[in-house]
Amino acid sequence: MSGKFDVCAEVTQIILDHLEAGVVPWRQPWDAGGAASLPLRVRGEPYRGVNVVLLWQKMVAQGYRSPTWMTYRQAGLLGGQVRKGETSTSVVKMDTYVKPGEADAVTGETGADQARRFMRAYRVFNVAQIDGLDQKFHAEPAPPRSFGTRADPALLAWLARTGIALEVTAEPQAYYSMSRDVIHMPPAETFEDGARHGGVLLHEACHASGHESRLNRLKPGMSQEERALEELYAELGSAMVGARLGIAPEFEQNAAYLDSWVKALRSDSRAVLRAASTAQRASDWLIGRGGLLDDPVLLAS
Template sequence: MGKPKFNIYEHVTETIFTEMQAGTVPWRQPWSGGSGFALPLRSTGEQYRGINVLMLLIAAMKRGYDCRSWMTYRQAQELGGQVRKGEKSTTVVKFGTITKEGETDPVTGAEGEEHARRYARAYRVFNTCQIDGLDEHWYDRPAAQKEFGTQSDPALDAWFASLGVPIEHSADPRAYYHIVRDVIHMPRVQTFESAAGLYDTLAHEEAHAVAVEKRLGLTFEGKTAALKLATEECFAELTGAMVCARLGVPASARQNAAYIKHWLEILGESNGAVFRVASMAQAAADWMFAKAGDPDCDIPAVADE
């Protein structure tokens, strides 16, 4: 049997859902992004658009690229550069339209109507960090991760610590729960726009940690990995919102609602999904407060955006 044909749609879907399971969901980020989150540029200087932005941001974040520009192997050579031996390319997608003329009627000789067909074609690019010999401007780095001077609340820090899930902070601009290590990773406190954003994010990640077998052992239903992920993300967001409300953390209700709405659209359900997920979220919130009690804390209020 021959080698299976490469399916660009399956590749894109797998890449995105794998990253969502392991790291940060791009549209939920109340902290400054760091170098990996600068909008990627083509060799023409134009910004990539659509799904390619997400694909390239994921590649830059996972592989540690901090240059904004991307180009094909041939484009690098034309600009006097050379991709270093052993470097791996990143797949992006070119969308286009093919217009075909209709068939001519064999009797009347009349020409048929034209019709257009959209296509998606994969091609491979390299970040300029992978290429030697280019002019210096190709190695442009985005501005350093912005710091807002946000400070944590000792009482809340102690409350989350008492849940028993280790929490680590680093310059890595991602928030996620690492299920194998049983650790929550968070960006540095100073890079969050507010303390409310910090603890809203932490509560979301704690929900993922509480759901695992060694704690509540929750099961998220779904016929596919994508649907299971959508269910778990709805659960984590609802749990985080419940926890923040009881802690007095002024999380953004609009952001919570928009995030949950996005996942419910993927699930293709309405009230049924909400009730099932809300029941699990309540159980997780109850578990947290039974474990840690109610803290004595005071988080500054911020405007709900």
């Protein structure tokens, strides 16, 4: 479908509805016991960018356990039928068209063609909304990995492969120091469980991806709004990385961050699209350097 509604406004409103209710919409699939999985297209390729947000939030709202989505036509080609009364979910796709070069008024010569990008929307259904599909589409996802109360050696090895420095001291703060280019973490045993430790570590790694030697996103003297958006990038980016690694990140939500995000999104309907794109770049960079986890050793608490 061509998508005649305002894609940016619709995406932003979905996120605002959740944030204003005090909910981060890309976390709940794991709390509900689903797999730490990115939403998947019918052929198994993961969705990217803002589509991850759109589909995760629908999985939260409806309790879908399968990560697989498809169009009405794709369901029919696979022998399935979308159940009567089921509601589709909008996702977006970036397309390109070529604008012919304009002729010079004096010489008559035609300039170079210009490639232009635009967004279009189309609608998909989760396999839980479709009858008649092969059982492989309804397979129960594996439960998320539980780390216990100690740092997982495989996760620490993964971080080391990214080249991002880590220090652990008794200081009860977790943060990324841009000036020293190092992640600081409190001792793992001070976290309630290993999943929280892993989630916070991934959050700070997403911040570190913005260093000038990496994605060059972080700048000294950032405004309050820029800092709020950076937290949104790190929150969403860490969820994306966690999904790739098979980790179920859990964070204690800071209400001040939620309030800042709402204000930032209210002021700019395209903020969510940029946030998702920025988070995707951070996720791609971290996975590109660190790869996936190598046979993690699950440690008991």
